[in-house]
Amino acid sequence: MTDSIAQGGLDTEPAGSHPPALRLTGVNKWFGANHANKDVSLTVRRGSIHGVIGENGAGKSTIMSIVYGYLRADGGTVEVDGRITDIRSPRDAIAVGIGMVHQHFMLVDTFTVVENVLLGAEGGATLAPGLGRARKELERLEHEYALDVDVDAVVGDLPVGLQQRVEILKALYRGADILILDEPTGVLTPQEADHLFRILRALRNQGKTIVIITHKLREIMDLTDTVTVMRRGEVVANVETASTSREQLAELMVGRKVLLRVDKKPAEPGAVVLDVRALKVVDPTGVLRVKEVSLNVREGEIVGIAGVSGNGQSELLEALAGILPIAGGSVRVHGEKISGRSIYNPRDLRRAGIAHVPEDRQKVGLVTSFSASECAVLGYQDDSRYNGRILMDHGAMLNRCRAQMKSYDVRPPLPDLPAANFSGGNQQKIVLAREIERNPDVLLIGQPTRGVDIGAIEFIHRRLVELRDAGKAILLVSVELDEILALSDRILVMFDGHLVGEIPAGQATERRLGLMMAGISEEAAE
Numbered sequence: 001m002t003d004s005i006a007q008g009g010l011d012t013e014p015a016g017s018h019p020p021a022l023r024l025t026g027v028n029k030w031f032g033a034n035h036a037n038k039d040v041s042l043t044v045r046r047g048s049i050h051g052v053i054g055e056n057g058a059g060k061s062t063i064m065s066i067v068y069g070y071l072r073a074d075g076g077t078v079e080v081d082g083r084i085t086d087i088r089s090p091r092d093a094i095a096v097g098i099g100m101v102h103q104h105f106m107l108v109d110t111f112t113v114v115e116n117v118l119l120g121a122e123g124g125a126t127l128a129p130g131l132g133r134a135r136k137e138l139e140r141l142e143h144e145y146a147l148d149v150d151v152d153a154v155v156g157d158l159p160v161g162l163q164q165r166v167e168i169l170k171a172l173y174r175g176a177d178i179l180i181l182d183e184p185t186g187v188l189t190p191q192e193a194d195h196l197f198r199i200l201r202a203l204r205n206q207g208k209t210i211v212i213i214t215h216k217l218r219e220i221m222d223l224t225d226t227v228t229v230m231r232r233g234e235v236v237a238n239v240e241t242a243s244t245s246r247e248q249l250a251e252l253m254v255g256r257k258v259l260l261r262v263d264k265k266p267a268e269p270g271a272v273v274l275d276v277r278a279l280k281v282v283d284p285t286g287v288l289r290v291k292e293v294s295l296n297v298r299e300g301e302i303v304g305i306a307g308v309s310g311n312g313q314s315e316l317l318e319a320l321a322g323i324l325p326i327a328g329g330s331v332r333v334h335g336e337k338i339s340g341r342s343i344y345n346p347r348d349l350r351r352a353g354i355a356h357v358p359e360d361r362q363k364v365g366l367v368t369s370f371s372a373s374e375c376a377v378l379g380y381q382d383d384s385r386y387n388g389r390i391l392m393d394h395g396a397m398l399n400r401c402r403a404q405m406k407s408y409d410v411r412p413p414l415p416d417l418p419a420a421n422f423s424g425g426n427q428q429k430i431v432l433a434r435e436i437e438r439n440p441d442v443l444l445i446g447q448p449t450r451g452v453d454i455g456a457i458e459f460i461h462r463r464l465v466e467l468r469d470a471g472k473a474i475l476l477v478s479v480e481l482d483e484i485l486a487l488s489d490r491i492l493v494m495f496d497g498h499l500v501g502e503i504p505a506g507q508a509t510e511r512r513l514g515l516m517m518a519g520i521s522e523e524a525a526e
């Protein structure tokens with residue numbers, strides 16, 4: 001390990017230089033017996049972009065929640081601009097110039113951008129005299145950092161990427177010099193992510209300091225100046241980005257070498273298992289989202305659906321999983337028609353051999369107030385293995401959950417912990433374990449590795465390929481082109497509710513897919 005990688009290796013300050021924007025020294029945090037942050041020390045230079053990476057549950061969100069005053073540390077110091085600061089609440093954090101953009105935005109949908117920004121800020125949203133001044137200041141900030149936000153728009157009408165920029169605007173308006181972003185690209189399309197990075201670079205160039213938590217090594221390499229790597233609550237490295245590589249960071253994160261590509265042999269597809277014809281799906285607001293889509297998935301193949309989010313692929317998956325009603329067309333599994341019943345019931349689908357890993361694990365995949373062991377049998381409650389004659393067999397559920405936690409390396413391996421208390425990636429593993437371990441004939445899987453760390457991605461991808469090699473049919477929806485390219489044997493591209501093309505995996509390139517995803521034919525792009 002080189003000197004620059006040693007812990008605290010970036011901590012040297014030449015005499016006479018500015019103090020760092022942020023310095024943490026020996027910060028500890030316990031949740032009961034769980035030591036979530038162990039003597040965490042890191043330094044962030046003023047006017048730099050600093051990345052924080054680490055496996056799921058490594059303690060990244062916890063340490064940043066301490067900096068922002070959501071959590072109290074059990075020891076250690078936080079210095080802002082060279083001064084030890086006691087941050088007891090987000091209000092204290094804002095007062096010393098720290099802003100935070102969360103994964104789940106904290107905006108009022110029915111308010112305009114200006115109103116949202118003023119909400120909770122000095123004076124409040126209803127003080128009319130402040131409104132005019134605030135609008136001017138917001139317009140100035142919006143313009144200075146090219147945020148492209150209409151300050152009079154109603155927030156609920158804005159796409160996710162713009163809502164995120166409203167959060168940035170809000171933090172800047174409150175005087176943030178240090179901006180912390182927790183997995184900001186998890187919910188963005190690639191285009192939105194590019195825009196966000198341009199904004200972050202502009203902020204840095206104006207002297208702001210950015211701390212970004214992400215799982216994506218490509219983002220770390222493209223964007224950051226320095227990186228902190230965490231593992232199991234500890235800092236294992238503080239490095240200059242220019243002196244490291246994706247491979248080295250992956251190894252530091254996971255503690256072993258990680259395969260950054262999927263190792264798989266060519267598919268040997270068999271008979272058609274899932275056969276979808278002229279499927280139409282209308283969303284709950286009455287909009288036709290899937291427009292006569294036909295596709296099939298055979299035994300032993302992974303079919304990937306690529307597309308910019310919002311083009312109907314999520315609704316397609318949800319309809320096949322029985323969550324959204326089918327407005328037209330047919331779905332057959334092993335030749336037997338399963339659509340068109342009066343009640344389209346997810347339980348019937350499970351009986352037909354379909355398993356589903358939904359895109360939104362928190363809303364659909366789990367009940368976050370339930371324990372992990374309850375979540376591990378969700379949807380399979382009538383299985384005789386867990387269902388006693390009157391009540392659920394708690395012992396059997398615990399054993400099942402423990403076994404799944406072991407084979408999927410869920411941390412912490414505590415079946416009684418509420419699902420809400422697991423980190424995002426570990427929640428995802430709980431859902432995956434439940435659905436994959438059923439050994440389904442058809443697996444419908446949406447965004448399988450969203451928010452999941454690199455070691456777990458390797459694991460999940462390997463599991464999916466094993467399932468394929470065992471002759472199962474897998475339909476994958478992902479907005480991550482890397483993931484689609486790495487896993488799929490055939491790739492279908494969806495645009496505006498239609499399938500606009502099919503490419504065998506060997507012939508797919510990012511450029512070709514990107515054009516099709518944007519609705520541009522290859523001839524037109526030549």
Ligand SMILES: Nc1ncnc2c1ncn2[C@@H]1O[C@H](COP(=O)(O)OP(=O)(O)OP(=O)(O)O)[C@@H](O)[C@H]1O
Nearest residue numbers: 031036056057058059060061062421422423424425
């Ligand atoms: N409110 C809480 N109560 C109990 N344990 C918690 C709580 N919040 C976090 N933890 C635990 O603390 C540890 C660190 O979690 P944290 O969310 O900081 O991880 P992370 O590195 O941000 O993970 P991810 O990448 O999955 O978001 C985990 O073991 C987690 O289960």
